[in-house]
Amino acid sequence: MPRMTMIEAIRDAMDVSMGRDDNVVVFGEDVGYFGGVFRCTAGLQQKYGTSRCFDAPISELGIVGTAIGMAAYGLRPCVEVQFADYVYPAYDQIVSEAARIRYRSAGQFTCPIVIRMPTGGGIFGGQTHSQSPEALFTHVSGLKVVVPSNPQDAKGLLISAIEDPDPVIFLEPKRLYNGPFDGHHDRPVTPWSKHELGDVAADHVTVPLGKAVTRREGSAVTILAYGTMVHVALAAAEDTGIDAEVIDLRTLVPLDLDAIVASVKKTGRCVVVHEATMTSGFGAELVSLVQEHCFYHLEAPVARVAGWDTPYPHAQEWDYFPGPARVGEALRVVMEA
Amino acid sequence: MPRMTMIEAIRDAMDVSMGRDDNVVVFGEDVGYFGGVFRCTAGLQQKYGTSRCFDAPISELGIVGTAIGMAAYGLRPCVEVQFADYVYPAYDQIVSEAARIRYRSAGQFTCPIVIRMPTGGGIFGGQTHSQSPEALFTHVSGLKVVVPSNPQDAKGLLISAIEDPDPVIFLEPKRLYNGPFDGHHDRPVTPWSKHELGDVAADHVTVPLGKAVTRREGSAVTILAYGTMVHVALAAAEDTGIDAEVIDLRTLVPLDLDAIVASVKKTGRCVVVHEATMTSGFGAELVSLVQEHCFYHLEAPVARVAGWDTPYPHAQEWDYFPGPARVGEALRVVMEA
């Protein structure tokens, strides 16, 4: 198996999909000739031509709006929004249109589109290159929401997303593009080439939407995480020596509730972590479900560790980022409760 | 005290504010000459002239975007979005701009705007005249979110919102405009003129943002609700005979956590209700906070009653609406747990 970075894995997923299905088209800002500001689409235009991979005007509304029209025609557009922070101009098209076309037309028209976007902080991007807006999509019926944490999953999940008959929001933690970042920003970064999850199968391979995976087995407490925070959670378990079970959700909608409930019933404790702001974040949904389904097994309140309820600041990046120290602290509190 | 409908109370709040402060301006689609499709701004243009109350082009983005510019100038715009379902074209301006201008400019520029919009179902409005998008705003740091449940509050809260130095999302449950709807759609509707909360003080009166109120004292279980669901909750308590304490949150951000915690610690049980879709709704945040702060007082899992995770259907309106029967059922389950 070739070792790939997350960028290469994502590119490979699109490449494989475009190769297998003529209806897959890829476009977005700087996506065509240049291959994307993060290089995720590099080479695709050369390989598949300008009709299948092209540059778009700077209109996220137009990108998603035309993708919806293409999907209604029968294509499978996989579009890029340059940063998740810039998805809001397209929000109406996503919420009012993509998410509801199947429903309102009773299945006459469908919307198999994928909207890829880099999320999360850790690159000193300030308030407009750091956001994690997943909760703004998980609340919208009709959308699926996916967040990979490593190259292997990124490829398999993206191919599944492209093949999915419904619209999928595909959030790519940009701090993971080149290596598994665990929040220890002061330590040297390991590249994916040194990590087993950088092993990515060639050709067509899928990871099903809606299935979580256990990244670390443990008996003391369950950590629910996705994206970058999976690595932070693993680091926190390591750092504290607390025998945490770390579940990588991979897909937020549909959610693998069974995996969550089984783990929390086993450990009796739970910490939910995400990088997005706390209030009304997806963590709130997770906490609600855990307390609903595991109430009688819980030995402590479920704790949330998340971004503070402020815009993502520039200089105070590491004060904001919910790193292993904060997760570790939450683990201790939950264990001592 | 004159009796007013919620529409009259809202209009009166704007009238009083415009009368006291020249900087208050009101605009939106059909808001000027005609006075709004729900008549909330009727008469204001005649009284204050076309510079202070006027019709806007059908561009929610433009309405909110220009309001932000006006606020930066020093005005206090109070704008209407015709239905909350149509706020998404303005979402970027609200999330990326209004919510963050004070923060990112370190207070040099501020954004004292109010964005009013009718929310909720119950009028056979189908998927595009029924939504309750509060959770899409409560997740955004920098916004305040208000939901009145009666004319008295509507006036006092709207005046507070207009006077607030920060952007306020003001959600008006349209099913309450003319009377206190309790979800018994098959029973005759009482008008506000027959309800004590239809008593609205004349002139300047405020209800502070961030303060909940107990609508019904009870000892068995706490119901957390806002907007239309306050009346549904009261009906459910009545119908089931369960001695529920009903808390009307009034403001979702900032939230009156103290009131919530005090009540749940007293009753030991909690049901959270809202009309918006369940997953990642604001109810999830409430459940999370309750279990975090009241864990050792809880005798049963906190239950959520909410809209189903589907678009709001037309014909199946009453199957969708979380009426008193569903809230009552949740009360019973929580009591028996």
Add this chain to the structure above:
Amino acid sequence: MVETRKGGLFVPEPEVRPGGQPDFSNVKIPRAGTVERPPVDVDPRDIRDMAYSIIRVLNRDGEAVGPWAGTLSDDELLEGLKHMMTLRAFDARMQTAQRQGKTSFYMQHMGEEAVSCAFRRAMEPGDMNFPTYRQAGLLIAGGYPMVDMMNQIYSNEADPLKGRQLPIMYSSKEHGFFSISGNLGTQFVQAVGWAMASAIKSDDRIAAGWIGDGSTAESDFHAALVFASTYRAPVVLNIVNNQWAISTFQGIARGGSGTFAARGLGFGLPSLRVDGNDYLAVHAVGKWAVERARMGLGATLVEYVTYRVGAHSTSDDPSAYRPKTESDNWPLGDPVIRLKNHLITRGAWSEERHKQSEAEVMDSVIVAQKEAEKHGTLHAGGRPSARDMFEGVYAEMPPHLRRQRQQAGV
């Protein structure tokens, strides 16, 4: 010279308000037949002035004149007349049905029937419309069964959309009619995407987008023009300027611009204006634009100048914001009467046959209505199931929706 203004905000106002005398003297109407008909491969730069004129075919005497005349035969025109009459009768019945409580909501087309009915004729099977709520003529003229439209309006057990959608938010893939959104504007850019897809596949099917005058202010309008012009998408972009957006007159959306069609000039698109109450003109212009698109020449922007005679919807009462008699003064007349007179002038029709036809059309609508009502109306008789509410959110029902459906006991 432009007037300077000091003291307050400039807010455009219509010429008249209730109580005033209707006045359309500011609407410049060129004589029928006077506007040139360029070849479809014209350089858009050479026809910029067409964005400020109005293409008209039917003159006051009911004759078809000028270079845009002659696209339709007698039989075709007679059928067109029938389509418009059917739409009008359909509207009348459904408007009443709503008043009777058989459904929650209705929107009529009175005065605008020519636009959608005639445009539909310019399209081919396989083409796709992205309509607003005021183009039911596309369905009627396309042969979509009225009873299915009514079933949708009634949200009854036979509703093809299973009760999920607000009345009149039809959808028919088979009839080239994309699912209507209640959100204004959104579909204009989707039409462009559909057309781009057709180009990507080297297909020759084309798309048509539809938008109202008021809704051109929405962002989707801009995105549609940007993408359509950049990628030369095979799409016809139709603006129906019926002078009103609920209570707001067209001057608020149009601002300082001369016309809505002129919005296309900044994108290098051929931008035409047409008499929207002239069935022949609408068809001729539609055909021209469709041909351009089909030949790979790119998008055309068309403004249909018409008038919304009725209320915006059953929730609206226009007497609050415009003179009651304003529609009588509308200088472009009534599309049904104009086509009727033309056919009579042509010797293909008579007042008598028209009367008779009116009765027949109404009968056919009533027959359809009876049939539909057998399947129920909104609050009585057969209705879609609560189970339908949970279906179709996704292709496959995810676990959380299964749990909710179970909880709902359906």
Add this chain to the structure above:
Amino acid sequence: MVETRKGGLFVPEPEVRPGGQPDFSNVKIPRAGTVERPPVDVDPRDIRDMAYSIIRVLNRDGEAVGPWAGTLSDDELLEGLKHMMTLRAFDARMQTAQRQGKTSFYMQHMGEEAVSCAFRRAMEPGDMNFPTYRQAGLLIAGGYPMVDMMNQIYSNEADPLKGRQLPIMYSSKEHGFFSISGNLGTQFVQAVGWAMASAIKSDDRIAAGWIGDGSTAESDFHAALVFASTYRAPVVLNIVNNQWAISTFQGIARGGSGTFAARGLGFGLPSLRVDGNDYLAVHAVGKWAVERARMGLGATLVEYVTYRVGAHSTSDDPSAYRPKTESDNWPLGDPVIRLKNHLITRGAWSEERHKQSEAEVMDSVIVAQKEAEKHGTLHAGGRPSARDMFEGVYAEMPPHLRRQRQQAGV
């Protein structure tokens, strides 16, 4: 005649890509002094052709010619030259500082200095700009202290924005410079709102909105034009067409339109194009548009034709998508050199004094930089507190943020 196209999607491509010979022969450059200067109260309909030309003042010989010349004195021009030189030196130092790790990010103005520096001179105290990230010249020319700009760039303890904002996202209410947003386009429509407010208050202050060529595709651009034209807002709407949007050439945003200025025609706005590398022309056009706004005549759309010589930002490497020597071939030259030559021609300047001035300007930038670095750089020395992170989200800190701040222990 327009070419028909079959087989695939039409996707505009720039004339040349890396490896090719730069070629600007398609950019039509009118001779300096040839474009008329209409009175400010001209009827916009009478000057539509100005959207397709380019107003230029400085000719090849460094002379100021034509009706737009003569708005500035020698002293003013000398000061203008200094502003541009300062901005260029500032850019050079900050670019290097970023490479040295003293900050995370920087964006330079190379080649576009005249646009913001000259426009600033056309404004009055009290007016308000809604800039993008490439108009720091508005601050430099407005006398905002460089050291404050650097403090912001370094996110240090003296950063007026408390470390919260990405470098160069300045804000200075006092200097008429609205807080920059990282989101493209959003502020264009806010400028219109600010101007509407000024009109509402019968104030005579005006606003200026700024947007890049690529960003005109965003929805806010459309909303700005709709509202500005409808309410005749006292605003100048500036499009900086520097030919590139990161890796995307201007043809993608422009689509089939002749120019970006032409987008204003559909809104009935006076729409001008100006040589953005000609300090005198920019100033003259800016003054004209500002005057129109101030007199209550409404909005003007101005396209500045210029070229982004440097990389998009410190995260970008343009050699991947355009020929390295493309900027050398840009037909409008370098704004600093052109103004320098003009002043020499005028007898007000010399090569020698220019050299000397360059050194002085660089010294002043270095002095400011030393001063700023005393307060720290992004990763070293004084920094804003974590406490600052929690402040200012709201005027008053709500309970949940107080709890979080407490939890963070700050």
